[in-house]
Amino acid sequence: MNEQAFEVLVNGNREIYANLYEYPNECPHCHKHIIPKYKSDYLSGEQYTIYITLICPNTKCDKPFIAQYGRENHNNYYYEKIVRYSVITKTFSSEIIEISPQFQKIYNEAFFAEQNNLFEICGVAYRKSLEFLLKDYLIKLFPEKKELIIKNSIMNCISSHVDDTRLKTTSKRAIWLGNDHTHYEKKWNDKNLSDLKTLIKLTVNWIESDVLTKKFNDSMQ
Numbered sequence: 001m002n003e004q005a006f007e008v009l010v011n012g013n014r015e016i017y018a019n020l021y022e023y024p025n026e027c028p029h030c031h032k033h034i035i036p037k038y039k040s041d042y043l044s045g046e047q048y049t050i051y052i053t054l055i056c057p058n059t060k061c062d063k064p065f066i067a068q069y070g071r072e073n074h075n076n077y078y079y080e081k082i083v084r085y086s087v088i089t090k091t092f093s094s095e096i097i098e099i100s101p102q103f104q105k106i107y108n109e110a111f112f113a114e115q116n117n118l119f120e121i122c123g124v125a126y127r128k129s130l131e132f133l134l135k136d137y138l139i140k141l142f143p144e145k146k147e148l149i150i151k152n153s154i155m156n157c158i159s160s161h162v163d164d165t166r167l168k169t170t171s172k173r174a175i176w177l178g179n180d181h182t183h184y185e186k187k188w189n190d191k192n193l194s195d196l197k198t199l200i201k202l203t204v205n206w207i208e209s210d211v212l213t214k215k216f217n218d219s220m221q
């Protein structure tokens with residue numbers, strides 16, 4: 001282990017010094033072997049973690065990144081990891097999760113892909129999440145037709161089993177746009193990912209409204 005310590009002024013406080021052991025030796029952007037340039041530091045409130053902004057010395061890269069150091073003892077801090085940003089996950093209502101736990105799981109994988117700029121695949125995943133939601137919902141409504149619903153195309157399922165015109169309208173269009181993300185040829189050139197997400201949101205809303213309406217209807221006769 002490289003025992004060289006880096007003495008760093010923390011939070012502009014001239015009385016606190018920290019010995020930082022080791023710099024990360026690979027740039028998270030260009031993945032070249034590097035000795036990074038120190039830029040600035042931040043001691044977190046609890047004083048057990050220091051975050052250091054480092055710069056890649058590779059002139060073609062020249063990008064900053066943040067390294068995390070944990071306190072071992074006294075003023076000694078050891079390199080732990082490069083800080084990665086967390087992604088947001090979406091939590092749906094209990095009515096939706098009860099119908100299809102898989103929907104929330106797949107939707108959030110799509111959302112993760114979107115937040116990581118994987119735009120070529122997130123639409124496909126959003127479409128898949130929608131298919132799970134609709135099929136699980138229809139299986140709940142028509143348990144005797146489970147096998148048929150599983151085997152049939154989602155479009156056929158919507159056509160033959162969805163009566164509510166609002167749900168029919170939004171879910172069909174969501175599938176049309178979702179298919180655009182799956183197939184080689186795009187049909188809806190003026191529509192984008194945001195339109196697909198809006199249609200999924202509307203489909204979720206109609207299903208929620210339907211389930212809640214039935215719940216109140218059953219409990220207040």
Ligand SMILES: [Zn+2]
Pocket residue numbers: 027028029030031032056057058061062063
């Ligand atoms: Zn680099």
